[in-house]
Amino acid sequence: MSISGRDIAIRVEDLSKRFRIPLDRSSTLKHRLTHWRSASRYRTLEALRDINFEVPAGEFIGIIGHNGSGKSTLLKILSRIYRPDAGRVTIKGQVSPFLELGVGFNPELTARENIFLSGAILGLGRAELHHRFDEIIGFAELEQFVDHKLKNFSSGMEVRLAFSLAIQAHAEILMMDEVLAVGDASFQQKCFDVFAGYKREGRTIVLVTHQLPAVTIYCDRALLLDHGRLVADGSATEVTAQYRRAIGLADDGSKLGPEIDRWGSRDVVVTGVRMLDERGEADENPMSGGFARVELGYEIQNDAVSEFTCVVWLVRGDGLVISEARLAVSQYAQAGSSQRGSAGTIRYDIAELPLLDGTYGVNVELQARRDGATFDHVEHAIRFRVIDRGGRRGLIEPGGVWSVVPSEQPVVSWPDQFASTQQ
């Protein structure tokens, strides 16, 4: 049946989508009747422009891009929820009708009733749901809550139920929008196990997410959207790297983040933050394992404040906090010197930067020593890109030591129950 080895599951040709956003919000009948002559005023938003790509059957493809880049719109067009304004979308195979977890859940219904209702939306028959009911409930670990109303569930329980139901779908093509955004670490691990299973079964998966590591690990390929245009289409590693660089560059302008990412009483303010190399020169591209210094300027604006705590966090591009370091600063400490002033510089030196290739940021905060009240907090005060010569992926370099011990027979073997599943 296939000519080139693999069938094309999704083909998108010259796809464009515009949204018309009414400038005057009153869209009542009266308004339409009284203003029928004057054409309604709209602002046109070009959500997608001339998108072209193909997805072979069985491929796991990730769609990334900043908020408002058109990722979700594209996914909705692929799932037939939105209609394209121009271009063509050809899809071969059954598409799952779900975009997010828990669609169709009703808080007034019990877990059992919700499984049958939401399952119906997924395309599962009643007999089939009966047959798999125990499996669904078991996977969600909700055996004791089968006949409890959903409104009494914690959000975690609800997500588990939604997920264990969603994975029952037979669809050959699965569309998923930010399913990873919910749930704790163990839930995300479950997601990935299921994804891996899908991949083995040869299902086609389109995943929209902000979680770049997930894209690099699980996706064969990634698309990068920017302002409605497809700006990159290639291997997941390359495209996510390009996106990381794009984010890093976009915020290159000022050292201080925008006002919206800054808060506090301003009794003591951060006057600036920069990153330096060992020669004391500004360097926002430190080497993995190399020297890096974060330098922070402060100024006390309220004379009643004589001591404060300085906190420096290293964060990943997506906001994940990697480390936290604190320093108590007291003006009395400087009293001996002639330099008793109301301003100064705080340095935080890292001798061997334990971060791997990627874009990171620094959050800083000056807070009251007594109660931790915030004087000045600056989110993403600076961004920096770590370069790893070896091109290693990941987050940290744990400083592990390698060794090899040869032997006649294998010494380390799998646990018994695991060994049978191998092969």
Added chain:
Amino acid sequence: MSAGADAALPTEAAGSAPQRATFRHYRHLTLELAITQFKLRYTQSALGYFWSLLKPALLFAINYLIFVDLFKINDGTQFYGIQLLLGIITWTFFAECTASSMQAIASNAGLIRKAYFPRSILVIAASLSSLFTFLINLVIVFVIAVLLHQIDIGVRIVFVFPLLLELYVLALGISLFLSALFVQYHDVGHLWDVLMQLLFYGSGVMFSLTYVLQRVHLALAIGQTTEIHNSHFAWIVEVMACNPIMQTVEDLRHALLTPVAPWTELVVTGHLAAVHQYATLDAPWLAPAPFVVVILVVTIGALTFRARARSFAENL
């Protein structure tokens, strides 16, 4: 074994098999949604489903007390009380069905923005859940009719089904039209409230068409009305005769509650007979008019819905 992996891919299904599967899926979804909605209507109330029986019974009691007991009104037909009850539950179905189905799209915004399925399923499900209540109520009327008046339901019950279908199709057509417009213009909700008030009086719920026609006759006979009044009256009667709700109510009454329906007298003639009885109204075209109205309404409703359905997800 990459070749093996390829072979394991589900081969693209050809022919009508997937279409049948899709149809089954949508039918199942429609029923599941309808049943859920029916259930939800009665959750959080102590009496539960019992309300679906209690409500028309109480409405009946109120109307019976006011019209039959207090004002001694009787439209001349036999068993006015049970006729009134049948009229009330039929009207309640129509009113509830259109009012709740109108919101079927707007109140399911989350579902529409996040999952794909034919949008009409939501409206059909909402209308079906009203139909369930109606069917339960009808059974109650049967039981009362048999117990109280020894009416022999027998084979006549067969005639009820085409009438129910007609009324349901009408309600669905209106629901499709209203729900599609309601997404953008909530005005139609208020407009429909007012229109229903008018429809109620024009649907012969309280008085049969026969009663209205008799009154007109009487007025003419004793010279209480002028020719101008009469032409005015005739116009109203003509419009009422076109009303499919009035026709179904009349015919349901005729089919179920006329003491002994002679076999020669077809069920639908309940309405026809009344129209023809009105001698001064020489308008044979009125007989099929209600059916034409139903077909027109459902066509316009379905076309309006189809044209607007594609942009629901964006407009909600």
